[in-house]
Amino acid sequence: MGVWVLVDINNKDKVKCILCDKQMCGGVYRLKQYIAQEGKNVKKCQGMKTTKEKLLEAQEKCKKALDEAKRKREEKTVRELELREEVHVSRxxxxxxxxxxxxxxxxxxxxxxxxxxxxxxxxxxxxxxxxxxxxxxxxxxxxxxxxxxxxxxxxxxxxxxxxxxxxxxxxxxxxxxxxGPGIEPPTMFDLRGGLLEEEYARTKSLLQECEAEKMKNGCSIMTDAWSDKKRRSIMNVCTNCADGTSFISSKEMSDVSHTSEVIFELVDKAIEDIGPDDVVQVVTDNASNNMGAKKLLHVKRPHIFWTSCAAHTINLMLQGIGNMPRFKKMIDQAKAFTIFVYGHTRTLECMRYFTEGKEIVRPGVTRFASNYLTLDSIQEKKDQLRKMVVHSRWDSLKDVKSKKGKKCHNNYIESNLLEGCKVDIGSFCAIVQSSLFG
DNA sequence: GGACTGCTATGGTCGTTAAT
DNA sequence: ATTAACGACCATAGCAGTCC
Incomplete structure (x- = not known):
């Protein structure tokens, strides 16, 4: 506005009118009233330090600002009222x-x-x-x-x-x-503030029952590091007991390298928090740092087991099997084929046309498992795919004529990928079974 | 004339609401 | 959530009128 200045930086209510040098403590709003000569809580500015024209101009401005704000407020209340009135249910x-x-x-x-x-x-x-x-x-x-x-x-x-x-x-x-009618919905601040706190407390109290179970039969601690969408490394700790799994804590660990000591500290602290007597085992994946932490824990708390995560173990097995020369070629070819098909919208559309909308790539929970799921899927749809690669619809695609496309196409036909898959799936199952149970 | 009362204008505070 | 803006309400000063 240009007609007032702050007197005290720490107190926004203390302002000075530069039209007459008057100080007041009622804030900007009061000052606007003062200059506009409106409202009954304030004197009227006489503009001693300025010309009549300038005073009038400022008056106009302030009046406008006050009216505008008032109008906006009124408009909003009216709009909200109308919004509610639009709702007709009982009539x-x-x-x-x-x-x-x-x-x-x-x-x-x-x-x-x-x-x-x-x-x-x-x-x-x-x-x-x-x-x-x-x-x-x-x-x-x-x-x-x-x-x-x-x-x-x-x-x-x-x-x-x-x-x-x-x-x-x-x-x-x-x-x-x-x-009933007229209910006031919560604001987003209510939701992320007090209401969230309350619900958090409630959830926590619900976990009390779980606590009892933990005391009775003990629990496992599970921990894992992962990267979120912003590439922050986050480590979280959960417990599992007969009553289910519950989250304990998570911590951003981007700033430290995940050495055995760091992980050990984290786990040890979690054990301490829960109560060393109630913890039966610790479960992590097989990374070498975790194995290091395992040794450290064994020294400090010999009665607690450190167990490798079964899913991760199977994952590693799948990876190992996939790296065996017998399977590697097949997997690579199948990979190249699916990447090619999924890499172009037209080839993908063509495939879906033949498979009637079914996919051959299933984003698996884990990388290595999805390799096999894809192989299985290709095998399952071999008739349709076979039809596709010899069909004119496929041949006429520009992408297929490219170098990469030709390679994939030939690979598919020559190496008889489908039969390969069949063999592989069979062998794979046998190997997994023998590793797990044999 | 002084004490008191009542009224009004103005200033100050603080809780509520809106904006960021 | 924090901050700015707003506005209701309270406090106080100053004035006028009234009473003793």
Missing amino acids: VGGSEEVTCVGSLEPHKLGPVDKWTKAIDPTATKSESLTQQRLNKELWKERLHEVHKYIARWVFNHAISFNACDNDEFKQMCEAIGQF
Whole structure:
């Protein structure tokens, strides 16, 4: 605005009017009123230090600013009111009196009222039945109205459909219904502040039962490091007992290298937190640093087992098997083929055309397993794929004519990838079985 | 004339609301 | 969440009127 200055940097309420050098403690708003000569909480600025024109100009400006702000506020309240008024649920069909039989209060119907009050005890049996049916119709219509609002919210904010398939959602709906009209929704600050804290506390108290189980039969500690989307290295610690798995802590560890000592410290601290007597074993993957930590722990706490994660072990086995020359060539060829097919939109479309929309790549939980899943998938769709590579639809694709495309194509035909897969899957299973159980 | 009361204008504070 | 803006409300000064 250019007509005021701050007197005290630490107190934004202390401002000085440069039209007359007056100081005031009422903040900018008060000053605007002062200059605009509006409001009853303030004197009117006389503009001693400036010309009449400048004072008038400033007056105009301040008046405008005050009016504008006021208008905006009013507009907003009006808009919110309108928004609420747009919501019509209870007045569907115009047969309101049916919903409010015997009720003089502004209708505040719970689900039970709906059925009890609606049935007039003095009515004959057939009459009450008719009314019940009428109510049922209305009931349905009202429900549909509400559902439409919920659906709009879900669609507009990309909330996954299964988000409503749980008890929390049902309870939420019931709670809103019981509260009645005019409910004030939580703000996002409520959600991330107090409400979050409360829920956290509640969840924690729910875990108390788990604690008891831990005390009784002991628990395992699981830890693993992973990188999030921002490439931060995060280490987390979970426990597992007969009652289930619960999260203990996570820590960003991007700044330190994950040496055996670091991991040992982390695990040891977790053991200390939970209680050394309740921890039976520690589970990690097979990385060498973890194995180092295993040794350290064994020295300090010989009674706690350190176990390798079975999934990771199998993973390593799969990797090892995949590296055997007998399988490596086949896997590489299949990989090249799928990468090629998935690398171009047209080839991918062509494949889906032949497989009727089915995929040959299944993003596996783990890298090495997905190799085999893909092989299996190729084997499963061999008829369709075979058809595809000799079909004119495939041949006519520009991408297939490229160097890479030709190579993949030839590989596929010449090496008889499909038969190879068959053999490999069989051998693979045998090897896995013998490693695991043999 | 001094004490008191009541009123108003203005200043100051602080809780609420909006914006970032 | 933090901060800015707002506005309601309280405090106080100053004034006028009234009473003793």
